[in-house]
Amino acid sequence: MFENFVVPNLWPAAPEIFLLFMAGLILLVDLGARSPRRGATFLLTYATLALSALLTLWYAAKVLMPSAPDELARVVLTFHNMFIADLLGSFLKALVCLAVLTSLVYSRRYLEERDSIPRGEYCVLALFATLGMLVMISANHFLSLYLGLELLSLSLCALTALQRDNVAAGEAAMKYFVLGALASGMLLYGMSMIYGATGSLEITEVAEQARLMHRTRMDKTVLVFGLVFLVAGLAFKLGVVPFHMWLPDVYHGAPTSVTLLIAAAPKLAALAMMIRLLVGGLFTLSADWQSMLMLLAALSMGLGNFVAIAQRNIKRMLAWSAIAHMGFMLLGLASGAGRNSSRQTVLEAYTASLFYMVTYVLATLAIFGLILLLSRRGFESDELEDFRGLSQRSPWFAAMMLILMLSLAGIPFFVGFVAKFAVLEAVVFSGHYWLAVLAVFFSLVGAFFYLRVIWIMYFDKANENASPIEASFADKTLLSVNSVLVAAIGIFPQFLLGACGYVLARSF
Amino acid sequence: MDFKTLLFFFFSAILLFAALRVITAKNPVHAVLNLILAFFTAACVWLLLEAEFLALVLVMVYIGAVMVLFLFVVMMLDIDLDRLRQGFWRYLPLGVFVGLVVALEMALVLGGEYFYAPDASLPATAADVSNTRELGALLVSRYVYPFELTAALLLMAIVAAVALAFRDRKPARRVDPAEQIRVRAADRLRLVHMPVETDAPAEDATAPDAQPKE
Structure with a gap:
């Protein structure tokens, strides 16, 4: 029965295997932990995430980076072509591990001050969510992609509901669960249609079949039909209009540390899923999904930026801003295949999207980290009012927030500007001038609510009985490094832009 | 037929x-x-x-x-x-309308001349091929990666279910004999040193509700 069974090459999946092993181990270690602070659990989790990132980078440097003279891309497939390892995947996987690590470091004090959240399970579920993201990023098969997605969204859903005495969190978890199930249903329906049209669940094979259908001028109705559902499911997961309803409630209702986990790293995994399915799998249909993505992008930028103005809660405001930013990021993906597209211009458009996403995640990490640091036992610090006069209470934190807000708003010389500029360049190059004008207009609208936060911090008087800010040295250092990194990339974007371009060029 | x-x-x-x-x-x-x-x-x-x-x-x-x-x-x-059915009639028209539109659109696409099921007759299998055996072999060879992922998913579900549903039991009022035997006198009896009360000064004792003197 197993005469022709070969053990698959396990090295490309080393980070995933290590992560799963350690998640089990941490579960056991946590069983014996007596102290309510769970110091050992947290340290092991940090070490696991850091080592996973290192493993990913090591494999990338050792196997994926070296190139033969006339080799454009180097891709390693394993597990019967269900697992793909390329530089794009390695880059995103390392970033995901680091983003989750940073999120957990920021959340630690927040969790210690809230007794109703079980800390051991929190760490383990966060690790499972990370595993789900890694699986999604390196999926080359609809089955593994879907399993990774479920692993991610179910663990995040459980994390949201973990604070049981919090009614808002329970409601948020319920919404996340139901709408996530709906999105999964859409995605699966689209996948089944594509399977029906191409006869394969393997993404590279689907691409091959779609190309063949295109060349032989076969009718692609079924494929496009599946694509519609696929894009709808992806839009749900990414949270762009009109599939955005869950986002503000989940961001607002979840405990801030969980919001940080939902808001940062999964966006990278969602981008990877989008690139794998649309660019890797169905690039032949790019003319079809291009117009869908443009519509989604325009709607998200419009609604996101306008509704964010009306928000008084900073988590809710950031949720609407996330919707707007995801719309902007989609513009880059959509403008890849334009009128005069060569391999070079397509890659440049995707580089812009990738750069946009990475910098957005970096800034989001720091902003939510700051909200976490300002909160205390029994006080969430998530209203705009709580930031009143922050510059008088802590000039350094206010300066950090200033950098982050300016960069999200896209003010020149901050990283958001560079990212927006790169995306707009791609849009203009693809010939969709009206879309570029629209994007600039909505960004201007969006600048208002970011600048309002700065106004509140610097020009309003601090609340008399606001308690002092207490944060450990490590937290402060990490937050400062994170924010300064955002500022530094804004001034010297070439390095990160170059890295994004390089990994994309070596993957497709 | x-x-x-x-x-x-x-x-x-x-x-x-x-x-x-x-x-x-x-x-x-x-x-x-x-x-x-x-x-x-x-x-x-x-x-x-x-x-x-x-x-x-x-x-x-x-x-x-x-x-x-x-x-x-x-x-x-x-x-x-009754609470579940609240608003059923209010949402029904919109729901039916949206459902009908989606069904109609899908029917238009699926009913088109291009949408056909390929000839899906079952391949003839030998009588001695075991369905179960083949499935099992596929699960642990070709599909081993999704198989393991499903295991991870289930483990995660268990962790999540326990974390969400498990409540620390309140200290029950039960007797632990071992603890009773180990008890020492110091645990049960506390000797408190109290100084002997002496007679209070005369003016306070005579007028407990007197106004404080200027």
Whole structure:
């Protein structure tokens, strides 16, 4: 029965295997932990995430980076072509591990001050969510992609509901669960249609079949039909209009540390899923999904930026801003295949999207980290009012927030500007001038609510009985490094832009 | 139309009816029972496709374990039907409209001349090929990666379920003999040093409610 069974090459999946092993181990270690602070659990989790990132980078440097003279891309497939390892995947996987690590470091004090959240399970579920993201990023098969997605969204859903005495969190978890199930249903329906049209669940094979259908001028109705559902499911997961309803409630209702986990790293995994399915799998249909993505992008930028103005809660405001930013990021993906597209211009458009996403995640990490640091036992610090006069209470934190807000708003010389500029360049190059004008207009609208936060911090008087800010040295250092990194990339974007371009060029 | 096709349509009709009743039944217990019927007929359809193992698993796992558990849960919960039905008529027109539009659009695409099912006759298999054995071999060889991922997913579900449902028990009022034996006098009896009370100064004792002197 197993005469022709070969053990698959396990090295490309080393980070995933290590992560799963350690998640089990941490579960056991946590069983014996007596102290309510769970110091050992947290340290092991940090070490696991850091080592996973290192493993990913090591494999990338050792196997994926070296190139033969006339080799454009180097891709390693394993597990019967269900697992793909390329530089794009390695880059995103390392970033995901680091983003989750940073999120957990920021959340630690927040969790210690809230007794109703079980800390051991929190760490383990966060690790499972990370595993789900890694699986999604390196999926080359609809089955593994879907399993990774479920692993991610179910663990995040459980994390949201973990604070049981919090009614808002329970409601948020319920919404996340139901709408996530709906999105999964859409995605699966689209996948089944594509399977029906191409006869394969393997993404590279689907691409091959779609190309063949295109060349032989076969009718692609079924494929496009599946694509519609696929894009709808992806839009749900990414949270762009009109599939955005869950986002503000989940961001607002979840405990801030969980919001940080939902808001940062999964966006990278969602981008990877989008690139794998649309660019890797169905690039032949790019003319079809291009117009869908443009519509989604325009709607998200419009609604996101306008509704964010009306928000008084900073988590809710950031949720609407996330919707707007995801719309902007989609513009880059959509403008890849334009009128005069060569391999070079397509890659440049995707580089812009990738750069946009990475910098957005970096800034989001720091902003939510700051909200976490300002909160205390029994006080969430998530209203705009709580930031009143922050510059008088802590000039350094206010300066950090200033950098982050300016960069999200896209003010020149901050990283958001560079990212927006790169995306707009791609849009203009693809010939969709009206879309570029629209994007600039909505960004201007969006600048208002970011600048309002700065106004509140610097020009309003601090609340008399606001308690002092207490944060450990490590937290402060990490937050400062994170924010300064955002500022530094804004001034010297070439390095990160170059890295994004390089990994994309070596993957497709 | 041969007998097998007739059976297929018979089972499909029951399946569709049961599935419809799952969402329309007023009583949640009836809905669950209809779901069991739907699963059972689906297993019958799978049998027609010669997938005996899957049919067996569907009956054993879904009906035997999952649905029975589910039935228990539904019976234990006191579901307020009137609250569930609140706003049903208000949302019905919009829901029906959207559903009809989606169904119509899908029908237009799927009913087109390009949408056809490829010839899907079953490949003839030798009588000595075991369905179960082949499935098992595929699961641990070709599909080992998704198989392991499913295991991770289930482990995560267990962790999440325990974290969400487990409550630390309140200290129960029970007697621990070992602790009773180990007790020492110092645990039960506390000697408190109290100085002997002397007579208070005369002016305070005579006028307890006197005004404080200037």
